Amino acid sequence: MNPGQAAEIAGPKKAFVIPKPEVAASMITRAKRPLFVVGSEAPKIETSDGDLIDTALRLMKAGSLTVAATGHMIGEFRRRGSEDAHSMPLMNLGDRLRDLEWEGFDGGGRYDLVIFAGIPYYMEWLVLSGLKNFAGGLITISLDPSYQPNASWSLGTMAAEKWKEVLDKIMMLVEGGK
Numbered sequence: 001m002n003p004g005q006a007a008e009i010a011g012p013k014k015a016f017v018i019p020k021p022e023v024a025a026s027m028i029t030r031a032k033r034p035l036f037v038v039g040s041e042a043p044k045i046e047t048s049d050g051d052l053i054d055t056a057l058r059l060m061k062a063g064s065l066t067v068a069a070t071g072h073m074i075g076e077f078r079r080r081g082s083e084d085a086h087s088m089p090l091m092n093l094g095d096r097l098r099d100l101e102w103e104g105f106d107g108g109g110r111y112d113l114v115i116f117a118g119i120p121y122y123m124e125w126l127v128l129s130g131l132k133n134f135a136g137g138l139i140t141i142s143l144d145p146s147y148q149p150n151a152s153w154s155l156g157t158m159a160a161e162k163w164k165e166v167l168d169k170i171m172m173l174v175e176g177g178k
Contacts, residue, residue, distance in 0.1 A: 013132065015147065015154040021166050024141060024153065025173030031113035031139075033104065034065040037093065038073055038085075039119030048168045052118050053080065055171050060084050062175050066105060068093055070119065090119065094127035098135040110138075116151070117143040117167075125150055143167060 018024045028034055036059065042052035049055060053076050056067050060082065067085045069077050074087035086105040088096070096102045097114060104111055114131070116124055124142060128150035131140055142148035145163035147156045155166060 014149045015142070015151040017147070017156040018141070018153050021169035022173060024143070024155070024170045027113065027139070027141065027153070028065065028115060028170070028174045031065075033109060033111045034113045034115065035097075035104070035111040036065045036067045036115045036117070037090070037119070038067060038069050038117060039090065039124070040071050040073060041120065042073060042118035043076060045118055045167075046164060047171065052167075053077065055167075056085070057082055059171065059175055064174050065115070066111075068105070073118075090123055090127055094130050097131055097138060100136060113139045113141065115141045115143060116148075119144070121146055121148075124148060143170065 036056055038052060038056050042056070045052040047055045049058060053073070057077070057080060059065055060067050067077070069085045069087050070090040070093065074085060077085035097111065100110065103109055116128070119127075121144070124144065125148065128140055128142065128148060131138055132150045132152075140151045140153070142151040142154040145155065145158055145160065148154040155163065158166070
C-alpha cells in the first residue's frame with residue numbers, strides 16, 4: 001500500500017526526510033516554543049511507555065513542550081489526569097497557527113515549531129499544506145510513519161516496528177534534553 005494523496009502534488013517545496021532520531025530531537029529541544037499536536041490515532045500508536053498519549057503526558061510533565069489534543073482526544077488526556085493539554089479542532093488549529101498575531105494557548109507568543117503525530121494522513125496533509133504556504137517561517141515536523149511532503153521535516157515512510165523504535169528514541173532524547 002502506498003499511502004498519500006495519489007492525485008495531489010505537493011509542489012516544488014517538499015519535506016526533508018529526517019535522517020536519524022537525534023536530528024528531530026535536537027530541533028525539538030532547541031525550539032523556544034514547541035507545540036505537539038496529538039491526533040485521533042494516538043491511542044493506537046504503541047510506544048515504550050504505553051501509547052502516544054502516555055508519551056505526550058510524560059513530555060508535558062517534563063516541561064518539554066505544549067500539547068494540543070485535536071478532536072475528542074482531550075477526553076483521553078483528562079481521563080489520564082491531565083489538565084494541562086489544550087484542545088482545538090485540527091482545522092481551527094491550522095488556521096490559528098498561520099495567524100502571525102496568534103499568541104498561542106498561553107498567550108506567550110507564536111510557536112516556532114509544531115510537531116504532528118497521530119493524525120489521519122489526509123487531514124495532516126491539508127493542514128500542513130496550508131501552513132507550508134501561509135504560515136511565514138513556521139517549522140513543522142511530521143512524526144507519522146508515512147512521508148508527509150507538506151511538512152518542513154518528515155520521518156519518511158517506514159515499517160511499523162522501525163517507526164516505533166525511532167519515535168521512542170526521539171521522545172527519550174527530547175525528555176532528557178529539556
